[in-house]
Amino acid sequence: xxxxxxxxxxxxxxxxxxxxxxxxxxxxxxxxxxxxxxxxxxxxxxxxxxxxxxxxxxxxxxxxxxxxxxxxxxxxxxxxxxxxxxxxxxxxxxxxxxxxxxxxxxxxxxxxxxxxxxxxxxxxxxxxxxxxxxxxxxxxxxxxxxxxxxxxxxxxxxxxxxxxxxxxxxxxxxxxxxxxxxxxxxxxxxxxxxxxxxxxxxxxxxxxxxxxxxxxxxxxxxxxxxxxxxxxxxxxxxxxxxxxxxxxxxxxxxxxxxxxxxxxxxx
Amino acid sequence: xxxxxxxxxxxxxxxxxxxxxxxxxxxxxxxxxxxxxxxxxxxxxxxxxxxxxxxxxxxxxxxxxxxxxxxxxxxxxxxxxxxxxxxxxxxxxxxxxxxxxxxxxxxxxxxxxxxxxxxxxxxxxxxxxxxxxxxxxxxxxxxxxxxxxxxxxxxxxxxxxxxxxxxxxxxxxxxxxxxxxxxxxxxxxxxxxxxxxxxxxxxxxxxxxxxxxxxxxxxxxxxxxxxxxxxxxxxxxxxxxxxxxxxxxxxxxxxxxxxxxxxxxxx
Amino acid sequence: xxxxxxxxxxxxxxxxxxxxxxxxxxxxxxxxxxxxxxxxxxxxxxxxxxxxxxxxxxxxxxxxxxxxxxxxxxxxxxxxxxxxxxxxxxxxxxxxxxxxxxxxxxxxxxxxxxxxxxxxxxxxxxxxxxxxxxxxxxxxxxxxxxxxxxxxxxxxxxxxxxxxxxxxxxxxxxxxxxxxxxxxxxxxxxxxxxxxxxxxxxxxxxxxxxxxxxxxxxxxxxxxxxxxxxxxxxxxxxxxxxxxxxxxxxxxxxxxxxxxxxxxxxx
Numbered sequence: 064x065x066x067x068x069x070x071x072x073x074x075x076x077x078x079x080x081x082x083x084x085x086x087x088x089x090x091x092x093x094x095x096x097x098x099x100x101x102x103x104x105x106x107x108x109x110x111x112x113x114x115x116x117x118x119x120x121x122x123x124x125x126x127x128x129x130x131x132x133x134x135x136x137x138x139x140x141x142x143x144x145x146x147x148x149x150x151x152x153x154x155x156x157x158x159x160x161x162x163x164x165x166x167x168x169x170x171x172x173x174x175x176x177x178x179x180x181x182x183x184x185x186x187x188x189x190x191x192x193x194x195x196x197x198x199x200x201x202x203x204x205x206x207x208x209x210x211x212x213x214x215x216x217x218x219x220x221x222x223x224x225x226x227x228x229x230x231x232x233x234x235x236x237x238x239x240x241x242x243x244x245x246x247x248x249x250x251x252x253x254x255x256x257x258x259x260x261x262x263x264x265x266x267x268x269x270x271x272x273x274x275x276x277x278x279x280x281x282x283x284x285x286x287x288x289x290x291x292x293x294x295x296x297x298x299x300x301x302x303x304x305x306x307x308x309x310x311x312x313x314x315x316x317x318x319x320x321x322x323x324x325x326x327x328x329x330x
Numbered sequence: 331x332x333x334x335x336x337x338x339x340x341x342x343x344x345x346x347x348x349x350x351x352x353x354x355x356x357x358x359x360x361x362x363x364x365x366x367x368x369x370x371x372x373x374x375x376x377x378x379x380x381x382x383x384x385x386x387x388x389x390x391x392x393x394x395x396x397x398x399x400x401x402x403x404x405x406x407x408x409x410x411x412x413x414x415x416x417x418x419x420x421x422x423x424x425x426x427x428x429x430x431x432x433x434x435x436x437x438x439x440x441x442x443x444x445x446x447x448x449x450x451x452x453x454x455x456x457x458x459x460x461x462x463x464x465x466x467x468x469x470x471x472x473x474x475x476x477x478x479x480x481x482x483x484x485x486x487x488x489x490x491x492x493x494x495x496x497x498x499x500x501x502x503x504x505x506x507x508x509x510x511x512x513x514x515x516x517x518x519x520x521x522x523x524x525x526x527x528x529x530x531x532x533x534x535x536x537x538x539x540x541x542x543x544x545x546x547x548x549x550x551x552x553x554x555x556x557x558x559x560x561x562x563x564x565x566x567x568x569x570x571x572x573x574x575x576x577x578x579x580x581x582x583x584x585x586x587x588x589x590x591x592x593x594x595x596x597x
Numbered sequence: 598x599x600x601x602x603x604x605x606x607x608x609x610x611x612x613x614x615x616x617x618x619x620x621x622x623x624x625x626x627x628x629x630x631x632x633x634x635x636x637x638x639x640x641x642x643x644x645x646x647x648x649x650x651x652x653x654x655x656x657x658x659x660x661x662x663x664x665x666x667x668x669x670x671x672x673x674x675x676x677x678x679x680x681x682x683x684x685x686x687x688x689x690x691x692x693x694x695x696x697x698x699x700x701x702x703x704x705x706x707x708x709x710x711x712x713x714x715x716x717x718x719x720x721x722x723x724x725x726x727x728x729x730x731x732x733x734x735x736x737x738x739x740x741x742x743x744x745x746x747x748x749x750x751x752x753x754x755x756x757x758x759x760x761x762x763x764x765x766x767x768x769x770x771x772x773x774x775x776x777x778x779x780x781x782x783x784x785x786x787x788x789x790x791x792x793x794x795x796x797x798x799x800x801x802x803x804x805x806x807x808x809x810x811x812x813x814x815x816x817x818x819x820x821x822x823x824x825x826x827x828x829x830x831x832x833x834x835x836x837x838x839x840x841x842x843x844x845x846x847x848x849x850x851x852x853x854x855x856x857x858x859x860x861x862x863x864x
Contacts, residue, residue: 137649310574374793
């Protein structure tokens with residue numbers, strides 16, 4: 064495999080311009096802790112989130128939406144049933160869908176659910192190194208879970224997982240790596256303060272779902288989502304005193320970021 | 331019908347003074363995304379929110395509360411069952427209740443639920459133009475859903491809905507219109523940044539429920555809630571850089587607004 | 598009983614240093630309104646929150662965690678079932694657990710649930726005066742609920758409840774009192790603005806659960822949690838204009854507080 068290459072910022076600019084023009088409707092089936100920050104991250108960036116959670120409605124709405132997010136953070140049976148219905152409807156309608164396999168490999172119930180969801184072939188997967196290593200293990204690669212693993216340690220597992228499932232796989236950490244199994248982008252931006260606010264990783268997965276909506280190039284779309292969150296995380300940190308002010312500065316930065324700024328940084 | 335008249339600010343001042351003096355207890359049965367912002371908007375303005383969600387408790391608490399909010403944003407069967415119990419208890423106890431018919435007309439499950447709830451005769455209804463047009467269609471007016479409709483386009487539907495149901499109806503947008511079917515107030519305040527923070531519309535519905543508690547004039551009470559949110563939205567926007575700082579500035583503005591300021595603006 | 602003594606700040610410093618060194622994993626089974634602020638308070642202070650809510654997982658995770666919080670604010674049957682499983686697993690594994698009996702005594706369903714939970718012997722209980730008076734009444738002390746009671750009025754009930762149950766009991770208000778039934782600490786810090794942001798009391802209970810993790814002295818641990826929240830509440834208020842800016846300033850203050858600052862205040 065060739066080494067990961069740093070994602071050029073002009074690609075991020077193009078993807079952000081596309082998202083802002085399209086304002087995609089994104090169906091979030093996410094955990095109960097992070098619905099607020101996930102929706103606000105999408106609104107600040109320029110997408111339109113909607114949280115439709117009932118089995119009675121999830122299928123119809125997933126077919127209408129431009130993208131769908133499935134996040135298993137606070138999974139329970141009724142919500143898992145709605146997720147299955149939404150995923151099947153998304154697949155039938157051609158709606159791209161993103162899986163955030165929160166804590167897969169740590170607890171059996173969600174691990175089994177993720178195994179089942181992976182078999183339904185997500186368009187994109189976004190996780191930390193431990194989660195990607197656990198998912199890759201499903202495919203026979205045999206890697207265990209290492210909760211202290213850096214993102215670098217999971218690059219080859221991510222590449223294998225992408226080849227096995229057909230998904231774009233993003234393994235995020237100090238540097239994020241985004242791969243389709245052949246080409247791997249690296250996005251080196253970000254700040255540790257992102258780990259001091261609950262839901263920034265989950266909100267990044269929501270942003271991945273937003274960027275994949277109507278995307279002509281899904282690898283670039285997923286990588287752009289990671290880059291946007293990382294760049295805005297750096298900007299927010301320089302304007303804040305702690306995680307409280309960082310949280311609102313992150314939303315302001317996402318709102319204020321624009322393609323022209325990204326192209327100037329690239330020059 | 332006479333044309334809508336801009337709500338005089340001395341009415342807003344009187345209603346806000348009344349709310350601050352009474353600090354009404356408001357039962358919020360709202361969607362799972364916006365509970366935090368809805369409660370914080372009430373606390374900042376001067377009401378006391380409580381979120382009681384179980385079928386085992388919702389009836390007893392709705393009878394104790396000064397006002398009740400029903401919001402169908404993330405409806406599912408167990409929550410709908412609790413809503414039915416709460417509404418029936420509110421009606422029996424004389425507790426005013428407000429309906430926020432999120433996305434009615436778009437998905438069948440919530441549309442059926444809203445039809446059933448409307449038949450239980452809410453005290454107030456707060457929605458955008460598309461939602462009010464969909465609800466008015468239940469009464470035989472035959473208006474379809476238009477997701478791009480401005481609030482002006484739904485004024486006559488709102489007036490008809492008020493006459494059909496006995497509710498005060500607020501259709502909100504760039505200008506808000508509040509009607510009892512005979513008199514229609516217009517509240518022209520607000521800012522588009524309100525649409526970049528999740529839950530500001532739902533929180534406005536919670537504020538409507540708070541103002542209707544113990545209200546001698548329900549039309550004025552609902553209109554005052556819309557005016558307070560709009561005026562504070564304008565103030566927050568002038569003190570913020572994006573949706574993150576806007577979100578907290580809105581809560582500060584609601585806390586700092588007082589009847590004297592409103593009377594001075596009116597002079 | 599000896600009179601309550603103001604908690605020395607060097608104890609708070611020692612407890613905070615311990616928490617920062619250990620970064621305990623804390624299992625939050627809390628109400629659906631306050632999950633975001635509770636998790637963010639723990640992340641800002643230095644603990645690691647995790648919200649695992651399904652009956653299928655709650656037991657396994659409570660056994661892994663350093664501390665567990667049970668908060669009955671938005672109780673319903675499926676969540677209560679998960680709480681029972683988590684508490685039993687915590688007790689079997691020796692994980693300390695904290696009970697926040699939100700509105701116990703006001704509504705029968707949660708009152709019955711709290712009676713059952715108390716019988717499972719929590720490590721710590723954190724409530725306001727009305728809640729502690731209601732719980733103490735279970736033991737035969739016969740005190741009713743007084744929703745306007747100040748914390749001082751519930752000190753002897755708290756001491757009795759601690760002796761009856763073996764729990765550390767914190768009754769919070771303008772001054773907080775923390776007792777094991779023999780020794781009672783008073784923490785006089787805080788600010789009324791804390792009551793204008795939803796979930797600060799619930800987040801304090803989460804912080805109690807974090808401080809009790811691996812604590813050699815549970816009385817000091819619970820008292821330190823109350824002191825940290827109160828001191829940071831004062832600091833946040835002096836840096837804010839209203840409840841919106843207070844909310845983020847509180848998180849910043851929790852992040853910026855350190856043992857050295859506390860020891861200097863103590864000198």
